[in-house]
Amino acid sequence: MRQLILSDITEMGSGLCIVGIERVGENSFHSVRPIPTMGYSWPPAFHCKRGSFVQFEPAVTSAVPPHIEDQNTHGLTPDGESLEEDELVDLLQYAETSENSEGLFGCGLYSDQLGGNAWVPPVSASRSICGCCYPNMRFRVYLDPNQVKLVAMLALSSGEVLHSLPIVDWAWRQFLVELIKGFPKRPARNELDVFFNRSIRVRVMEGSTHFARIGLPRPNKDKDKCWLMLDSLFPQPDVTWLGGI
Helix, strand or coil, X not given: CEEEEEEEEEEXXXXXXXXXXXXXXXXXXXXXXXXCCCCCCECCCCCXXXXXXXXXXXXXXXXXXXXXXXXXXXXXXXXEEECCHHHHHHXXXXXXXXXXXXXXXXXXXXXXXXXXXXXXXXXXXXXXXXXXXXXXXXXXXXXXXXXXXXXXXXXXXXXXXXXXXXXXXXXXXXXXXXXXXXXXXCCCHHHHHHHHHHHHHHHHHHCCCCEEEEECCCCCCCCCCXXXXXXXXXXXXXXXXXXXX
């Protein structure tokens, strides 16, 4: 059996993608993405949260780069322990991290438009998840006919800026759902932009942990592109922040 500390729980279609960190030395961790016996995603009613310790039995795996962290399993079993958010972030800084864009995935980033979301060629990327500190950030909201999308701009320690990162962090996605419930009718995009950047962004920047985990989804229709996504944004949201609606 192997032990993981769950670090990332992200929205993946109708299910969840799970990533954890595994200790490989006294002050060293690496990321592992446990894959269920069927498909790639876990059910939305997943029984663990970020910071939870879990045990798993590995199964035969053929990980395809850049998703070298994939590990098939026969299931995850809670280990009874869990970390607080600040403790988890402390450990994440001993896993994969980078201060600049090229170091995130071991290759340069591309964008199809100025200020648009970035992508990397799957054949060039050396991994599919990495952490980074951010000195500044900003939210943006996109209203589609059937859903609302939350994205972020992150400034890296190097001074580079990652634009339009889709936030797939499950906790932040659930926070967005609860936020929209507080409006008497479907809010306009500018209402959500104003609320997130005048109220929620202030809460985030007041937090003591400015750390993010950037991930790569599997190539879909764009076989030559893996688009960057924001897997985890710390600090995590708090429902008490919704008091300003």
